[in-house]
Amino acid sequence: MIKHILKIIWNQRRSNGWIFAELLIVAGFLWVMIDTFYVDMVTYRSPLGYDITNVWRFKLTEEARTDTLPGLSEPEKLTRLIEQIRQNPEVYEVCAAFYSSPYSFSNSWRNITPLGGDTTLSSAQSFQIRNVTPEYFRLFNVQNSDGKPVYDEVSGVRNALVVSREMADAFFPGQTARGRQLSYTDTGGTFTIASVSSSIRANEYERPEPCFFQCLNGEIYNFMVDYFGARDAELCVRMKRSLSRDDMNLFLDSMGDRLTADNLMVYGITPMQEFRDIQLSGKERDMSNKFSLMLFMLINVFFGIIGTFWLRMQNRRGEIGLRMALGAHRITLQQYMYAEGLCLLAFTLPLVLLFGVNLLMTDYIDTYRQSLSVARVLVTLGATYLLMGGMIILGIWFPVRQAVRMAPADALHYE
Amino acid sequence: MIKLTNLEKIYRTKEIETVALENVNLEVQKGEFLSIMGPSGCGKSTLLNIMGLLDSPTSGMVEINGVNTVNMNDKELAAFRNKQLGFVFQSFHLINSLNVLDNVELPLLYRKVSASERRKAAEAVLEKVGLSHRMRHFPTQLSGGQCQRVAIARAIVGNPYIILADEPTGNLDSKMGIEVMELLHQLNKEDGRTIVMVTHNEQQAQQTSRTIRFFDGRQVQ
Numbered sequence: 252m253i254k255h256i257l258k259i260i261w262n263q264r265r266s267n268g269w270i271f272a273e274l275l276i277v278a279g280f281l282w283v284m285i286d287t288f289y290v291d292m293v294t295y296r297s298p299l300g301y302d303i304t305n306v307w308r309f310k311l312t313e314e315a316r317t318d319t320l321p322g323l324s325e326p327e328k329l330t331r332l333i334e335q336i337r338q339n340p341e342v343y344e345v346c347a348a349f350y351s352s353p354y355s356f357s358n359s360w361r362n363i364t365p366l367g368g369d370t371t372l373s374s375a376q377s378f379q380i381r382n383v384t385p386e387y388f389r390l391f392n393v394q395n396s397d398g399k400p401v402y403d404e405v406s407g408v409r410n411a412l413v414v415s416r417e418m419a420d421a422f423f424p425g426q427t428a429r430g431r432q433l434s435y436t437d438t439g440g441t442f443t444i445a446s447v448s449s450s451i452r453a454n455e456y457e458r459p460e461p462c463f464f465q466c467l468n469g470e471i472y473n474f475m476v477d478y479f480g481a482r483d484a485e486l487c488v489r490m491k492r493s494l495s496r497d498d499m500n501l502f503l504d505s506m507g508d509r510l511t512a513d514n515l516m517v518y519g520i521t522p523m524q525e526f527r528d529i530q531l532s533g534k535e536r537d538m539s540n541k542f543s544l545m546l547f548m549l550i551n552v553f554f555g556i557i558g559t560f561w562l563r564m565q566n567r568r569g570e571i572g573l574r575m576a577l578g579a580h581r582i583t584l585q586q587y588m589y590a591e592g593l594c595l596l597a598f599t600l601p602l603v604l605l606f607g608v609n610l611l612m613t614d615y616i617d618t619y620r621q622s623l624s625v626a627r628v629l630v631t632l633g634a635t636y637l638l639m640g641g642m643i644i645l646g647i648w649f650p651v652r653q654a655v656r657m658a659p660a661d662a663l664h665y666e
Numbered sequence: 667m668i669k670l671t672n673l674e675k676i677y678r679t680k681e682i683e684t685v686a687l688e689n690v691n692l693e694v695q696k697g698e699f700l701s702i703m704g705p706s707g708c709g710k711s712t713l714l715n716i717m718g719l720l721d722s723p724t725s726g727m728v729e730i731n732g733v734n735t736v737n738m739n740d741k742e743l744a745a746f747r748n749k750q751l752g753f754v755f756q757s758f759h760l761i762n763s764l765n766v767l768d769n770v771e772l773p774l775l776y777r778k779v780s781a782s783e784r785r786k787a788a789e790a791v792l793e794k795v796g797l798s799h800r801m802r803h804f805p806t807q808l809s810g811g812q813c814q815r816v817a818i819a820r821a822i823v824g825n826p827y828i829i830l831a832d833e834p835t836g837n838l839d840s841k842m843g844i845e846v847m848e849l850l851h852q853l854n855k856e857d858g859r860t861i862v863m864v865t866h867n868e869q870q871a872q873q874t875s876r877t878i879r880f881f882d883g884r885q886v887q
Contacts, residue, residue: 255768255775262763262804573759576720577820578748578776580741660720663759 256591267595270559275599277552278639279606283616284545285638286631290621291538294458300415300451301353301391305343305493306523308352309336309486314514323513326473329481332512333384336488339509341502343489344390347467349475351381352485353391353523354454354530362436363463365422375436378418379462382475387464388413388448390489395446404429404446411445411466418461419447454527456534458620481515487523496522553642560592560646564654571654572662581655588651592643596636603632667828667860668694668717673726675712675883686712688883690726696827699854699861701871704880710864711832713880717862718751718830719743731827748776752821752859754831754850758813760805766792766816767801773824791819795849811842818849822859829853831863835870847873 260267311332316322323331329347337345350357359382364375387393389402396416405411412433419428433442445466450459467475476484494502499520503510510517528535567588574584610616611623621627654662673690676683687709694700702710715721716728719735728735730750738746752773753759760769770788779787792798795815805813814834821829831850835843847870853859863874871877879887 252775254781258768259761259763262765569759570761573761574772574776575744576718576747576753576759577773578744578824580744580776583776658715658721660715663720663755 252587253590253594256587256594260591260594270563270595271598273555273559274596274639275602277556278596278599278603278635280548281552281639282603282607282631282635283610284548285634286616286627288542288545289627289631289634290617291456291541294620295455297452298450299353299455300449300459301393303353303391303523303527305490306390307488307490307499308521308523308526309488309517310519310521311482311484311486311515312518313482314516316514324473324477325481326476328512328515329476329484332481332510332515332517333486335509335512336486336506339502339506341490341492341494343491344386345486345488346384346386346390347476347484347486348381348383348387349467349479349484351383351387351464352487354527355485356453356530357381363422363433364436366432366434366441376422378414378422379460381462381464382467383464384472385411385466385468387487388446390487393451394449396449398449401446401448405466408443408445408466409469410440410442410471411468412442413446413448413464413466414444415448415451415459415462417450417459418463419444421461454531454534456531456538486517552639556639556642557646560643561650564588564647564650568650568654568657568662568665571651572657572659572665575655575659576663584655585648585651588647589644592647593640596639596643600636603635607632667696667698667731668692668862669727669729670713670717671727671729673713673716673728674724675709675716675721676724685883687716687723690883690885692878692885694860694862696860697854697858698876699851699874700863701874701877702862702864702880703866703868703871703877704886708880709883710880714830714832714862714864718753719747720753744776748773749824750826750828752824752826752829754814754817754821754829754834756833756836758805758810758817758837760813760816760820762805765802765804766797766808769805769816770819770823772820777824787823788819791823792816794822795819809842810838811845814838814842814846815849818846818853822853822857826859828860828862831861833864833866835865835867843867843870 322328333345333347336342350359359380360377361380362375362377385402385405388405389400393401393413395401395404401413405413414422414428422428423431428444428447431444433444434440442465448464451462452459465471503517503520571584575581579587607616607628611618616623670690670692673687673692674685675687676685690713702713704710712721716723719728723736730746733746735743735746761772764772767785767788770792771784774784774787789798789801792801795818797812797815797819800808800812805816808816814837818834829850834850835846838846850861850863851873854861863870865871878885
């Protein structure tokens with residue numbers, strides 16, 4: 252039967268050529284579309300490396316002083332405020348960060364040099380830095396590569412750094428990063444890698460980039476808070492349970508003057524989820540537009556393919572009648588027609604693969620966010636051909652079903 | 667061989683009801699060459715289609731080789747058509763995208779017959795109809811007479827007992843018509859096949875073993 256189908260396809264090559272060309276273009280186009288969708292979806296659903304559930308951002312401000320008495324220093328004010336908030340039994344954890352909390356889109360880089368150990372494969376490099384108090388890791392539930400809490404490894408360690416898995420791989424390829432010492436190329440100082448965290452992503456739309464966290468405690472804490480100012484600290488508070496904004500306002504009311512430390516005070520709160528939504532609204536709008544366009548194209552492809560095969564089958568009702576007259580059973584005929592359509596589709600596969608290789612070589616396919624893998628090719632190509640195969644079967648199914656339901660004598664009249 | 671009892675065929679639409687065949691009783695004996703005549707629209711082709719199981723009667727019984735076909739399901743009907751009946755149509759009904767050999771092989775495709783056996787059988791019948799030199803040609807490269815001979819070859823390739831021919835010379839000139847009729851007579855006399863032929867040609871009808879005539883869906887002679 253397959254030989255017969257191939258013979259028919261070949262002998263009708265003039266008209267099938269156009270259908271083949273249509274299928275080829277659509278398959279290539281659809282593959283790129285599905286691959287883009289796949290990359291977006293897999294990237295979106297990959298772990299972020301942190302958890303913002305029940306986390307609130309507290310906005311700080313400083314009241315102008317009306318007296319001339321010396322007040323608390325910047326670090327003292329911030330420390331006192333953090334402690335006052337932490338003491339509330341509703342609070343799970345409080346931390347401070349400087350342009351480093353999730354979704355803050357910070358972009359600070361430091362050049363660092365490895366100290367001691369095997370440095371044959373490591374040289375000074377710049378990496379993105381995030382300045383956070385150690386409680387950050389507990390609050391956002393950041394885990395190390397083994398799935399254990401990073402907080403346990405950094406707690407109480409002075410001059411501790413936490414490097415992301417990507418940075419550890421880039422800076423110490425094939426070596427153990429934990430315990431290694433580093434120094435800032437410009438200002439010096441000795442820092443110890445206390446933990447290697449799991450991959451950390453800036454947001455749901457980006458891949459994990461190499462980065463490191465400088466744990467703010469002791470002198471470094473004092474220096475950084477002085478440098479940035481206490482009121483510029485991003486104070487993050489994780490509550491023990493999910494609270495509505497009204498509940499949270501009640502919580503703030505209950506806190507009273509404990510939301511003030513010297514002239515530093517809390518003046519507003521935002522749920523981290525809401526902050527995330529605001530920060531990512533542009534990206535989400537772009538994605539929504541992209542998916543709408545994809546859907547529109549998919550609908551066009553759907554009607555294009557169905558229409559092509561529908562008309563093709565309508566024109567062959569006479570042939571269907573003849574085959575029934577000669578002894579073909581209606582189910583055999585339907586299967587035969589499906590197989591013919593699917594064979595035409597299958598012929599596009601080698602050329603579509605060639606097209607894919609070309610796209611890959613011209614960097615048109617996104618291999619930055621998701622590396623190219625056999626699974627990715629199989630999933631996207633499989634989805635493309637399943638979708639197109641489904642459309643072809645649908646385009647064939649209805650007219651053939653109508654034709655085979657007729658008496659062969661009636662179907663023969665269509666020739 | 668073929669027995670039609672109280673056969674009726676009525677075409678119904680929302681507005682009208684057309685009686686195509688009314689109370690037809692007919693028996694065709696084994697090895698007989700029967701011709702059916704009558705004016706256009708009298709129900710000849712409808713009768714042939716019902717005899718060939720290409721259409722179903724509104725009422726009545728169609729018995730072929732002692733088998734009542736009325737209660738057969740689609741699958742049984744398809745297999746029965748494939749094995750026991752051969753069709754020759756006025757407009758040939760060849761598939762233009764298949765060459766002569768492939769067109770002739772077509773009925774065997776729906777049986778469990780190997781490709782080499784199909785090829786052998788098709789070559790043999792093409793030899794018989796005198797078209798062995800045209801096996802690789804496509805229908806569009808053949809004359810009308812040659813096309814009809816291909817159709818006859820296709821009708822006999824599965825070795826059916828009965829051949830049903832619906833105006834087989836209707837689209838041919840007289841010379842080619844004679845050639846096709848000679849071929850049908852040869853199949854009837856030499857191979858003993860039963861042939862039922864619808865025709866408008868009185869001369870051709872006279873050459874057959876029996877002629878029946880239809881008028882307005884009724885057998886009148």
